[in-house]
Amino acid sequence: MTTNNQATKQKIEKGENIIVIEDMNKWYGNFHVLKDINLTVKKGERIVVCGPSGSGKSTMIRCINRLEVFQQGSLIVNGIPMIDDVKNIESIRREVGMVFQHFNLFPHLTILENLTLGPIWVQKKPKEEAEATAMKYLERVKIPDQALKFPGQLSGGQQQRVAIARSLCMAPEIMLFDEPTSALDPEMIKEVLDVMIELADEEGMTMICVTHEMGFAKTVADRVIFMDGGEIVEENTPHEFFDKPETDRLQLFLSQII
């Protein structure tokens, strides 16, 4: 299995397709949440997804690491098809990091333990190596001095930066951000966005970000996607997206948030 994964890993170079979603449909009971989603993401691409609440944007990115299960269509992540097989799901999750709206740090573990848990138990790295990597990423998000504290002792912005570092410690190919700044105080939004911008610029990380931060979308995104009613209504470069919206629905949305 591992040799297989490495083979596919080498194949995907910058600019090649790393996520391919075809005709994805999902229902909650009888409620049709995702309708014929088609989306292709290239390695190194930065994508921002926006739309009104209930439009299915979070559900869509949560399907990518199977926090949600879809009923129809296909999904290939880093060359690995998403099928109902524990081995496939686990290898996809190893390639995909996720940052949540409510941080979801483990409250009973210190910051350092939060960061080393995955590397030690999933990647079977020695503790010293995992801790060295963790400290490297804590420095990257500018809070190495908080390593031995517990999540409850940190501010929201600090917790979210720890959550980003926790995902990075697993060396993922893709990072998913599910409204990473929505639960933060206004003064803390910038510190989290700065970390994300740095990640995009320096690492060339493939990123899909559900957010309402239009400033972030304008400066960072390669492509902006607008969703409504479970459909992808429009996708375009930020410039075209904000200046020349093609549909009246997007026009209305933009006029209400800006």
Place this chain on the structure above:
Amino acid sequence: MNMKEFIAKPAKPAPSSAAGPVAWMRENLFSSILNTACTVVFVAFLVSIIPALFDWFFWSANFAGATQAACVGDGACWVFTKAWFQQLMYGSYTDGELWRVNICVISLFAVIYAATKLPKDYRNKIAIPLFLVLPFIWIIILNGKLLGLEHVSTDYWGGFALNVLMAAASIIVAFPLSFLWALGRRSEMPFARTVCVILIEFFRGVPVLALFFMGSVMLPLFFPEGTNVDKLIRVWIVLILFMSGYMAEVFRGGFQAIPQGQYEAADSIGLSYWQKNLLIILPQNIKISMPNILATFIMLFKNTTFLLIIGIFEILSTTQAALTNSNWLGGHSTEGYVFVALLFWICCFSMSMISNSIERKLETSHRN
């Protein structure tokens, strides 16, 4: 540009108007007419009862002597408990071998102490595995055959030590078992879920006395002919299953209180099912469930006195044996039962203290 500098105001001490014992009493004891009346009645009640209690317990009580002849006066005759102390504590366990019982009880407290004091790494690697083998070590020590010591049959095990060890041995096994049942009940696999629901609902729904009778009378009928499982072992199994039924529901409550985001975060890191549940969910669940786990355990500990009904010499049956002894006939039952009650109360109260300290230890953060 010349901007006005912002200087934060210094913090002032709180006003002292509400401090002092007089203010406290006015606030808490005499704040209204009803409150004052309650206080007066309650104080009058205490004044009338406390001297009599002390008189019975201490001033008029008999402490010296060794036979019933020493019991004179109106107070308690503690000579009774003194004379029967060994029986009450150890049952009929062989005279010269009591140190073995002591070792078992001390080992229990030593491991509890170690588990609360050791740093986390050692706690997980040493104290917890030690806990799990403890009941089997006790059986080997108390039985003695394997160690080349004098063999003491379970017929002679008894007294308060048996209550304590039985309760501890049951919870030690019931703890992991009930967590598994609770996990099974949440499982998406229909077979595992059905089995766990049936187990939990059966052992929680049937009175513990009925379970004891089943364990001691009915169960042997199902064993193949010739096999003879010791009565005490059968009762131990019954207690484990009974306790597991209750604890599984306690854990289920804990599961429901853990935010969904914790499961999602564990999944997104790529932890397996067991890693997720043991590393992320179990520690948080124990913290949430601690007060209920303790309540369940205290219930189980007190339920060990039901063993008297099926003829096991735990403390209540030894007390009854002592009360009906021909040398001690005639009215020592108050002393006997007060002594038993005090023992249980002291143990349960200490457990409350231990669980409070564990709770404080687990209190690392506020939920997010």
